[in-house]
Amino acid sequence: MMLKAFFPTCCTSADSGLLVGRWVPEQSSAVVLAVVHFPFIPIQVKEFLAQVQQASRVGVTVLGTWCHHQQEPEESLGRFLEELSAIFSHEPWLQLCRERGGAVWSSKAVQRPVLPGAPGEHQVTLIFYDQRQVLLSQLHPPAALPDRQAGDAPASTGGLAAVFDTVARSEALFRSDRFDEGPVRLSHWQSEGVEASILVELAKQASGPTCLLLSFLLSVLSAIGACRLFWLWPLPFICSKLSTCEQVRHRLGHLSLVFSTQKAENPAQLMRKANVFVSVLLDVGLGLALLTWLHGEDRIGQLANALVPVADRVAEELQHLLQWLMGAPAGLKMNRALDQVLGRFFLYHIHLWISYIHLMSPFIERILWHVGLSACLGLTVALSLLSDIIALLTFHIYCFYVYGARLYCLKIYGLSSLWRLFRGKKWNVLRQRVDSCSYDLDQLFIGTLLFTMLVFLLPTTALYYLVFTLLRLLVVTVQGLLHLLVDLVNSLPLYSIGLRLCRPYRLAAGVKFRVLEHEAGKPLRLLMQINPLPYSQVVHTYRLPSSGCPPKLSWSSLCRKLFFGELIYPWKQKGDKQD
Known part of the structure; x- marks a missing residue:
């Protein structure tokens, strides 16, 4: 029977x-x-x-003995290590040994045979792993495994979940400042101590009162926003x-989540x-x-003047x-009466809108100055406000x-x-x-007259609809680009991307094994290395939910709406599902 022993690389030089x-x-x-030791x-x-098991809720026990012959092996040490199996009864009992210089390794698992003639010793495959990386990493499903490298043996995340979970839940064992001062001396990835930072400790001490104060202020804002006065039509x-x-x-929801004391x-x-x-x-x-x-440099005044x-x-x-549409656009023969009515109707709207703009011109610079102050709340708020301003300025369109x-x-x-x-249908x-x-x-006679009138009036109406639809789509496209930029800032997992860039082992998509030694008569030694999660999978896994955005229409649905004259709104309707 072949057994596997996951051995931390930080303990290869331990006593x-x-x-x-x-x-x-x-x-x-x-x-x-x-x-x-x-x-x-x-x-x-x-x-x-027992204390470690109670603190970490992991079945930590003595698995066997470790012998590091820095000098010539002593008979007394060997006999003492063999006698420990009677004190710490565990089946199977591992015996790992590293000879002088670290070039020769020996490993075996001793087990009392249940049946006569059954083998009492088993071969052990040594798998070395970086304890710090395994402790800090998060193992993801095997569907996110990247391409395998040549010469590496792949491993399933299902079999490694127990290994990662064991190391992650054994953090109490690695608190050297708590356990190493006692009668038991250990070797692990934190056995040499942990570097402390005064700034980090001060930030930890100040984060509690700061979060409490900001949470209180946010709750007050939420209470003011829930006032019935703001819910009047x-x-x-x-x-x-x-x-x-x-x-x-x-x-505000993001700030409530960040400064939450939970x-x-x-x-x-x-x-x-x-x-x-x-x-x-x-x-x-x-x-x-x-x-x-x-x-x-007075850019607010320059924008107001322009x-x-x-x-x-x-x-x-x-x-x-x-005026071009009211004539003969592109040589088309239009219905002159309907053309004149529609043209004058729209010209009157333009006149009203320009009069309104000139009436507001003395206050534009002051309005833009206050609008610019909204940028202190964030770039997304400023872009959202810019989108609303564009909607107001193009309201006539x-x-x-x-x-x-x-x-x-x-x-x-x-x-x-x-x-x-x-066709005799209804x-x-x-x-x-x-x-x-x-x-x-x-009924057929009246229907024929109405059908003829609508057919002859349709080209004029369709031309006006086509022109103003193109203008409307241009405005919606500009607003859509602003919304996409806001959605990018809101939903992009920047911390996860930075973690993947600087500490790729923190987000693990699986592992790969590299053969260290494979010779006859010697134990198989492997090195377990972590495969980082691809950037696309990082974005897909940790993407944040965005705010209310325009409905995502397919091209076929958009063309259908445009053909039948259905309105295209730049906001989400009640019937649309939130993502």
């Missing part, structure tokens, strides 16, 4: 003693966690292991349509909290940089476009699009209904289906 760890019977393997008293070792409707309100609400229950929650914290820091840092740029001429220029171009879409949709559905009349509203129906001569 002779006892092997302390956990036996995993399902995998026929032993996970060595530390080496107890001589001299020791067996009863003290048992009491020490139309405030909830307006807040639901403004991207700024959605982003501020989303950031401890994370598992590594996934801790990683999410760290990602949110880094995302907020980056957002605020970029916002302060934007604020510094805006308030430097806004009105740009609005006048856009209005002038729209007027030229409407939105009105043109809605008028044209509603008129075009009315004619499309009227033509489809009249087309069913010619739409059953109650059963939501098309049924057969018989019409008399008067």
Whole structure:
């Protein structure tokens, strides 16, 4: 029978003693966690292991003996190591030995035979692992395994989960400042002590009161926001349509999570909290940089002075476009009466909008100055506010699009209904289906007249709808780019990406084994190395949920909406599911 012994590389130079760890019977393997050095008293070792087991809830026991012959082997030491198996009864009993210079290793597992003639010794495969990396890493499902390298033997994460879990839950054993001062002396990855930082300790001491104060302030803001005064119509409707309100609400949820005094229950929650914290820091840092740029060299005044001429220029171009549509656009013959009515209607809207812009021009610089201050809340808030400003400045284009879409949709559905009349069909509203129906001569005559009128008026309406739909799609595209940038800052797991870049072993997708020694008559020695998680899988696994964003329409659904004149909104509707 071949047994596996996972041995930490930090213990290869340890003095002779006892092997302390956990036996995993399902995998026929032993996970060595530390080496107890001589001299020791067996009863003290048992009491020490009982304390560790109670603190870590891991079945830590003595697995066998470790012999490091730095000099010539002594007969008394060998006999003493063999007699320890009677004091610490464990089946099987591991015996690992490293000869002088470290070039020769021997390993075996002694077990009392249950049946006469059964072998009492088993061969042991030594698997060396970095204890610190295994302790700090998070093992992910095997679906995230990267490409295998040549000459490496792959390993399944299912069989290694027990190894990673054992090392991760044995942190109490590695607290050298707590246990090494007693009668038991250990060798493990922290046996030489842990470097401390005064700044880190001061930050830990100050984080508690700071989190309590900020949590109290956030709870006060939440209580003010829950006041019934803010839920009077139309405030909830307006807040639901403004991207700024959605982003501020989303950031308040992030701040409540970061400054919460509750401890994370598992590594996934801790990683999410760290990602949110880094995302907020980056957002605020970029916002302060934007604020510094805006308030430097009087850029606010320059933007305010350029806004009105740009609005006048856009209005002038729209007027030229409407005058072109009111003539013979591209040589098309339009319905002159309907063309004149629609053109004058839209020209009047442009006149109203320009009058409103000139009326607000004395206050534009002050408004932009206060808008620039919103960047101190974060770059995402400033971008969301910019998207809302674009929506307000292009409100006349939105009105043109809605008028044209509603008129075009009315004619499309009227033509489809009249087309069913010619085929002897009608739409059953109650059963939501098309049924057969018989019409008399008067109904057919009136239906023919209406169908003819709608067909001849459709090209004029369709042309206006096409032009204003293109303008509306241009505005929605600009807003969509801003929303994508906001969503990128909100949802990108920057801490996890930085962890993957600087400490790739922290996010493990599996392991690979490298053969150290494979000779006849000698134990097989392997080195276990951690395969890092790919960057794409890191983003997919730790991606943060974003705030309310535009609905994700497929191309077919978008084309259908455009063809039938259905409105395309830049916000999420009630029927759309949140991701």
